[in-house]
Amino acid sequence: MNIRDQWQALAKHESIFDRLRVFSWLLAGALFVGWCVLSWQAFQSSVQQRIETNRVVVDTVGDQIESEFTETAFLTLALAQRLSLLAIEDPTFTSDRFISISETAFERDSSLYQIRIMSLDGQERLRIEKGRGFAPLQNKAGREYLQLPYLAFGQLYLSTLNLNVENGELEQPLRPTYRVAARLSLPAPNQDLVVFLNFNAEPLFQYLPDLPGQRLYIARTNGEWVFHPEANKRFSRQTGQSDSLSDEFPLLDFSDGDLAGGQSARQGWFQYHFYDAIRFDSTLWQTAPEDRQLLILIEHDQAQIRGLAIDIGLWLFLPLMIMLIVLLWVTLKLIDAMERRRSLVEQLRQERNEISEKHNDLIITHNNLKLVQNQLVESQKVAALGMMVSGVAHELNTPVNGAGLSVDSALEDIPELIRLYKLGELTEEKLLSSLNHAEQSLNLAHEHLHSSKNLISRFRMLAKRVDADESYEVDLAKELSVLQRTFNRNNPESLLKLTVHYPDSVRLISHGFMITQVLNNLVENAVAHAFEPGVPGEIEIDVTEEEKSLTIAVSDNGRGISQPDRVFEPFYSTGRGHGHTGLGLHMVYLWVTQTLKGQIRVSSEPEVGTTFTLTLPKNLQSVDL
CATH class of the missing domain: 3.30.565.10 (Histidine kinase-like ATPase, C-terminal domain)
Known part of the structure; x- marks a missing residue:
């Protein structure tokens, strides 16, 4: 071999070495960038999983609280109808039957502690307290819950959720209260009387779970805390505290009063929140503008999120170092074996072409298998959905039909009662008989509806194991x-x-x-x-x-x-x-x-x-x- 050939061979070897060195640096840089990207994606995925978990928690809390308000609505409407009939017989509101009806309501809802009938000027006509019976009447003129809009029969008014006030001072111990009002169906001059039911709001908070490393809040749309991990910050407007939602979360803007439910937000690098809203149906409830919805907010602990990011980075750093060491070893082995492998380049090129063709065939086969797999999964989803829908319909048919028959039975005597009332021929015996029949039918309907509620709860829990x-x-x-x-x-x-x-x-x-x-x-x-x-x-x-x-x-x-x-x-x-x-x-x-x-x-x-x-x-x- 002459000098020229030797020089060309040496230059060719040096060129290959330079290319390998540049390739190694590029590959190391790519691995570092990939490590950063994977770390960030893993961090975001972990945070998103926590947010999805919080979404389920907030939805569950919201559904349970809304269910409590719905049961409160049914109780108020039923009680208003019974009190209306009794008030027609006893317009002085002194009959012991008022006590009997009220005690039944107290038993049905343990959070109900006070029943009042009052005119729109604030003067109480009837006041019954749980465990005490008739109580001294008061004048509630000027209270904010008396600024209620016109109520049609069958429509309810939900007052502001706040601390109860008696005789101008906060009740001690503090008792968070919400009031539900319904108009009584009475002839003149009592046609404007309204029944108010006072409910203790503390049982609502029992649905709030204890979330390790997180804090849960509930606030009104004006920023006042209804529930706060620090008890002294709740109902700040009444207790004289100045703390509100905007003070603790200045970057979360809810001032427009129309909250978009199921949202997540980030305040800084490691402070994440998830929030949702409970809205009250305007066709059933009349409320003040600031009480049409409640905000539920979950705050993640910054230290916990920061620690999660560090843990993910460390777990991915070790594989990165291993890959870099392997890369260095492989590079050295490649340089050492370059002369011996040069003779095999052509053979390897041919084999690479064959492998490429087989690889393309494998990709086509893989795509076909993936398509068939997706079709099979979709078919299984449709079959499972059909089975679930059929099961729900099958199980709910009997209690719902039973409740319908019971309600129809309860409604049978109403036209006859109305006719006798208009003719002035309605007797106490007839009225009591009809009310007894209606009460039995409605109790049976209540049993069916309660059974339906249990069935719905059971179907919602079919996905989890019953221990x-x-x-x-x-x-x-x-x-x-x-x-x-x-x-x-x-x-x-x-x-x-x-x-x-x-x-x-x-x-x-x-x-x-x-x-x-x-x-x-x-x-x-x-x-x-x-x-x-x-x-x-x-x-x-x-x-x-x-x-x-x-x-x-x-x-x-x-x-x-x-x-x-x-x-x-x-x-x-x-x-x-x-x-x-x-x-x-x-x-x-x-x-x-x-x-x-x-x-x-x-x-x-x-x-x-x-x-x-x-x-x-x-x-x-x-x-x-």
Whole structure:
């Protein structure tokens, strides 16, 4: 080899070395930039997960508080109607029946502590306090909650959530209070009387969870704190404190009074917030402008967020150093082996081309598989959604229909009462009889609606595991009595008869609402499938108590089941043409075996009948899960 060739070979080696060195520096820089980007993305992802968790927490708190206000609305409207009827009989408001009605309301809502009837000038006509009965009347002229707009019948006024004032001074100990008002339906001269119900707001705060490393606040739209981790800052306008939302969070602007719910915000590098708003339906509630919504805000601890960023950076720094060391070692090995590998360059180039072609084929195959996978996932989502919708409709149908029938029954006597009242022929006996009938029907409707509420709560919690620690003591005799009474009430002219046999005292530690729902489903299944229309029949529930378990047998003397081994399969139904989905017994099986930790079996003979036998532990908390 001549000098020229040697020089060219040396120059070629030096050129390759320079390129490797430049490539190494570029790769190291790229790794550093990638480390920064990955650290920031991991930090943002962790913060976003916390914000999403807070979104669920705030939505749950908001839903529970709104539910409390909705129950308050129903109680106020029902009480206003009953007081209106009683005030027509006793315009002096001195009858002991006012006490009886009020005590019933106090029992229904433990946070209700005062009932007043007053005119719009502030003069009280009736004042009943929880545990004391009739109380001395006061004049509340000038109070801000008397500046209420015109109320139509059936519409409610929600006052400002503030501290209660008695005789011009804050009540001690301090009691946060909100007031709900409804107009009474009375003839002149009492047509402008309004009933006010005072509710203790402290129970609302029991829904506020304890969030480690975070602080939770509730404020009105004018910035006044309703709930603050520091108790002395709550209701600052009444207690003389100057602290407000804008003082602690100056970068969060809520001055326009229209909060966009479900938002997150950052104040500085490591101070994050999540907030949402509770809004009150203007078609039902009349409120002051500053009370149309409440703000719920969660603040993350800055030190915790800063520590999270440092931890993520350190965890990613170690792989970065390992990669840099590996990169240096590989570079040195490449330089050392460059001469030996030069002869293999052409072969490697050919192999690289072949690998590139195979790689392209693999990419095409991967994309096809990913497309098929996405289609399968979407199909599974649609199927799961269809099953959930069918299950919800199936389970809510009975209590909602029962409540509707009860309400219809309660409304039957109203036209006749109105006619007799206009003719002046309404007697006390007729009125009391109608009110008693309405009260029974509405109580039954309340039981159905309460059952619907439990069902909705249960379906919302289907995604999480029900632990044995959530069980409680169940009076099974009481549950069976309610089940029998409801069945007979909803089927007054039916040829079917439901009988229940149980020991005098049957108690167990379990999920009472789930047991009731299982028995309801089994009875409804017998009514729907066991008997031909117009044919009399009997359904029996027998309870046998053992040392550590209960056996409940639900039997009928109907036509039996042709394929009893398939009744627990999802979507299996012999009555699909009549609107049955085939989910009822499948859900019963899941509830009994998974939630109640029991067993269920079925036996059936054609034209003899069917028996479902449940075996449940008496103490669910002692079952080895």
